[in-house]
Amino acid sequence: MKKTFLIFLSIGLALSTQAQTIDNHMLEQFRSGFVKDNSTGAFQNILTGDANIAKLAKNREVAGKTDHYFKYRVDVKGITNQYSSGRCWMFTSLNVLRPDVRDILQTESFAFSHNYLYFWDMLEKSNLFLENIIATADRDMDDREVTVFFSSPVADGGVWNLFYNLAEKYGVVPEEAMPESEHSKNTRQMVSVLNERLRAGGYAIREMAANGIREKDLREEKNAVLQDVYRVLSLCLGNPPTSFTYRYKNRQGETLTLQTTPMEFYKSLVKSDYTPNDYIMIMNDPTREYYRVYEIKNYRNTMEGINWVYLNLPNEDIKKAALASIKDNEPMYASCDVGKQMDRQAGILDVNNYDYESLLGISLTMDKKARILTRQSGSSHAMLLMACDTDENDVPVKWEFENSWGTASGNKGYLTFTDEWFDEYMFRFVIHRKYLDPQAVKALSSKPVLLPVWDYMF
Secondary structure, eight states: OHHHHHHHHHHHHHHHHHOOOOOHHHHHHHHHHSOOOHHHHHHHHHHHTOOOHHHHHBOGGGTTSSOSOOSEEOOOOOOOBOOBSSOHHHHHHHHHHHHHHHHHHTOSOOOBOHHHHHHHHHHHHHHHHHHHHHHTTTSOTTOHHHHHHHHOSOOSOOOHHHHHHHHHHHOOOBGGGSOOOHHHHBOHHHHHHHHHHHHHHHHHHHHHHHTTOOHHHHHHHHHHHHHHHHHHHHHHHOOOOSSEEEEEEOTTSOEEEEEEOHHHHHHHHSOTTOSTTTEEEEEOOTTSOTTEEEEETTOSSSTTSOOOEEEEOOHHHHHHHHHHHHHTTOOEEEEEOTTTTEETTTTEEOTTSBOHHHHHTOOOOOOHHHHHHTTSOOOOEEEEEEEEEEOTTSOEEEEEEEOSBOTTSTBTTEEEEEHHHHHHHEEEEEEEGGGSOHHHHHHTTSOOEEEOTTOTTO
């Protein structure tokens, strides 16, 4: 034992002697390494006078070289706006359904209520948080899972399976049945209040458990917290309808009236195969083995719902499936790291849009795997993947998103991205299994590898 202690002590001392502080010698090296020649002086003058580095790094050589014309495009219509909220996953999931809804109702335009599902999403996430607190009440407060739960009890964000969980339980309604409120459009303050109440309630439940209070009583406390959550949601978002009357005009100009419930409406709109067995959650995650299925623990919103369970595929396989889906007039849920190399005004995502390296004289080179592992990149925004342009050999050269940032953003609400950008910054997809190749379909039968709640793909 003493010998082991001495070994660890000597290793620690060796590491400490190798560690460096910034001393005068190092500072002198830094100063001499910054050679202020004419061009460097000019760059310094420009940068110290303008905080918009992206504007200064804009690569003018690629300007105008990517157009917004596509050989294959799904028949989509109407741009939505999530405003100042993190509900992109919900908007995208509903936008996938809109082309079919227009055909079913024989109408030129249709919009879902996002506020309706947002109400249930926040309530269900609150319940899931409190159930997680009860389940981990015997662990230390600094247990890693407990820390993750308390760090963000509820948030706007999510992925397609969260939409599926909600729609299968609560149905959907048209926008007119529960319009947006100021708090559904600007969620930060309401979510902050909810999290404060949930943290207080979660802490009280842990204290009760530590004092030997029965689980039955813990759940009574949980329900009292949820009653407060329901009150806040009702005050800020309004009350979700249990039934509704929807009047609309069809393509023949006739005004029609539909009286139904949210669940009846949902079931009338989705196909019989609209399930996770047929619509496959896919990821391009080069940090892990391809053709394997992974499940992220607790990545859901309802207790009984499904987690994000994804088949990891190389980009080339995903592109083939995505192109086949677009050719078949079927749009897809997709998500990406939208902020990388985005020219928001032009509506173009291109890996060469901004040349920070030349402007600053530094190297920023990392591949996708390194960016993921270092948290430099990850899935940040969901959009509808609905168009692809190909070359003379039918090989993709660029793709198009239908975004949910309103018509003033991008190319009238759409974003065009190059095939090279696809390789670097695309992550999640939901694609019907009929578009996957046999190797991918075979991989679906494998048992999922369970990933922790703090996984970087959460």
